[in-house]
Amino acid sequence: MDKGKATIIMMKWDEDAIEAMKQTPEFVREKAMAKVEERAKKKGKKSVTIEDVNESYAAVFGKDPGATNVAVVRCEIVSEVCPGVGCLKAFNKRIELFKEYDKNARLVGFFTCGGCPGRRVFRLANNLKKYGVDVVHMSSCMLMEEPFTRCPHKEEIKKSIEGLGIKVVDGTHHEVGQYAHGMSFHKR
Numbered sequence: 001m002d003k004g005k006a007t008i009i010m011m012k013w014d015e016d017a018i019e020a021m022k023q024t025p026e027f028v029r030e031k032a033m034a035k036v037e038e039r040a041k042k043k044g045k046k047s048v049t050i051e052d053v054n055e056s057y058a059a060v061f062g063k064d065p066g067a068t069n070v071a072v073v074r075c076e077i078v079s080e081v082c083p084g085v086g087c088l089k090a091f092n093k094r095i096e097l098f099k100e101y102d103k104n105a106r107l108v109g110f111f112t113c114g115g116c117p118g119r120r121v122f123r124l125a126n127n128l129k130k131y132g133v134d135v136v137h138m139s140s141c142m143l144m145e146e147p148f149t150r151c152p153h154k155e156e157i158k159k160s161i162e163g164l165g166i167k168v169v170d171g172t173h174h175e176v177g178q179y180a181h182g183m184s185f186h187k188r
């Protein structure tokens, strides 16, 4: 960031806040930073933190007050054979592991882990913070024994998302463990 020619960047910025802004296209970055500063200043802050950046993005990308922003992470390997219909259907109908959400909840992300051992989960979950994500569901295919193999990295993946301050829910369209008791994997 060339602070020399910038007249609009006035506050002190935390390193991680500057880093997060690098995801904004360069030609609009200074203007976006000025907007973030404006919000921080209104809150009486003397410096800009990563929380200010995330809040600004959430506001820009239209997070409704009180709405829950949901994302789903699923298995890269399973995605070769599964288009994700079960997860999406369950969310759209607000059933199974999505039954707690009201009609204002929005699905803001639906992504695969990037392959073992979940190599892009942290990066994508971190990216979703700027869209105001509140909760990430780990897809049922990652957690159950059949018909796909349970993810051997599920605990690390879960911890890496929780480490970002995002809530994690186990499963999407099955209570984990039901399959073992005779439930159809693709429950209607």
Ligand code: SF4
Pocket: 074, 075, 076, 077, 078, 113, 114, 115, 116, 117, 118, 119, 142, 150, 151, 152, 153, 154
């Ligand atoms: S890390 Fe888990 S979820 Fe991702 S590809 Fe490997 S087995 Fe599938």
